[in-house]
Amino acid sequence: MRPVITVAGVRKTYGRTVAVDEASFEVMEGEIFGLIGPNGAGKTTTMECIEGLRKPDRGAISVLGLDPFRQVYKLQNRIGVQLQQAQLQKRIKVWEAVDLWASLYQKKSVDGTRLLEQLGLTPKRNAWFMNLSGGQKQRLFIALALINDPELVFLDELTTGLDPQSRRAIWELVRSIRERGKTVFLTTHLMEEAERLCDRVAIMEHGRIIDMDTPLRLVAGEQFNRIAGVESVECAGEEFTIRGQGDLVTETIRCLGENRIHVTDFRTILPNLEDVFLKLTGRSIRE
Numbered sequence: 208m209r210p211v212i213t214v215a216g217v218r219k220t221y222g223r224t225v226a227v228d229e230a231s232f233e234v235m236e237g238e239i240f241g242l243i244g245p246n247g248a249g250k251t252t253t254m255e256c257i258e259g260l261r262k263p264d265r266g267a268i269s270v271l272g273l274d275p276f277r278q279v280y281k282l283q284n285r286i287g288v289q290l291q292q293a294q295l296q297k298r299i300k301v302w303e304a305v306d307l308w309a310s311l312y313q314k315k316s317v318d319g320t321r322l323l324e325q326l327g328l329t330p331k332r333n334a335w336f337m338n339l340s341g342g343q344k345q346r347l348f349i350a351l352a353l354i355n356d357p358e359l360v361f362l363d364e365l366t367t368g369l370d371p372q373s374r375r376a377i378w379e380l381v382r383s384i385r386e387r388g389k390t391v392f393l394t395t396h397l398m399e400e401a402e403r404l405c406d407r408v409a410i411m412e413h414g415r416i417i418d419m420d421t422p423l424r425l426v427a428g429e430q431f432n433r434i435a436g437v438e439s440v441e442c443a444g445e446e447f448t449i450r451g452q453g454d455l456v457t458e459t460i461r462c463l464g465e466n467r468i469h470v471t472d473f474r475t476i477l478p479n480l481e482d483v484f485l486k487l488t489g490r491s492i493r494e
Contacts, residue, residue: 358389358390402426
């Protein structure tokens with residue numbers, strides 16, 4: 208996989224407030240990548256810098272091999288954007304909004320009628336925007352973000368304020384976007400959403416990226432470190448090696464069950480005499 212987004216040392220301030228503090232990460236082609244953290248962590252500002260809506264004070268950003276500021280018009284034809292505070296005119300009809308957005312792009316848009324059908328909005332085709340439910344509005348914003356058949360889709364706090372049923376319906380739509388070969392970059396402060404959707408996540412706090420990995424490795428690593436008697440936790444791909452003493456096996460199995468961590472293989476390796484000697488002396492018996 209190749210990186211479609213590269214962020215290196217990006218910093219953005221508003222007066223004395225540091226919104227983004229030396230953020231660096233990559234988003235790979237074909238993945239759902241989540242930037243997660245509490246409200247006010249700097250997620251939206253980071254996304255807006257990547258989209259070219261805000262210019263960082265310093266740092267470098269590349270999106271699909273383009274500079275989002277100097278090559279903004281080339282980039283706009285290749286990305287789709289759903290903004291956190293998006294609104295439309297109250298009395299614009301669903302089909303009118305889709306036709307309007309399609310007319311804004313230079314390249315040929317996708318079939319708007321089919322897109323509405325795929326998103327379950329055909330019965331609301333003639334409805335005014337102000338009469339749509341929260342979930343229907345979010346599905347319309349997804350349609351507008353996809354109307355130009357983008358390679359990369361940005362979704363900012365997509366399901367905030369929605370009921371659980373609408374939220375899960377939106378999650379299925381996001382997965383279907385990835386299944387079409389698109390890359391998805393999303394922000395959320397909902398941990399369940401990130402865990403259900405994302406291939407990888409970056410955790411942001413006070414404008415800084417404090418950790419980044421797959422949800423499985425982040426969750427499992429954190430839980431394994433809390434097991435009584437654990438001395439070290441190592442991760443290679445999807446394989447964890449937990450070292451410790453005491454009732455380690457029982458406590459590890461309990462941790463797996465309580466956190467519903469899926470296991471495909473489980474092996475116990477007991478120390479031998481050389482392991483004990485090495486731990487006590489710090490050098491191999493062979494020496």
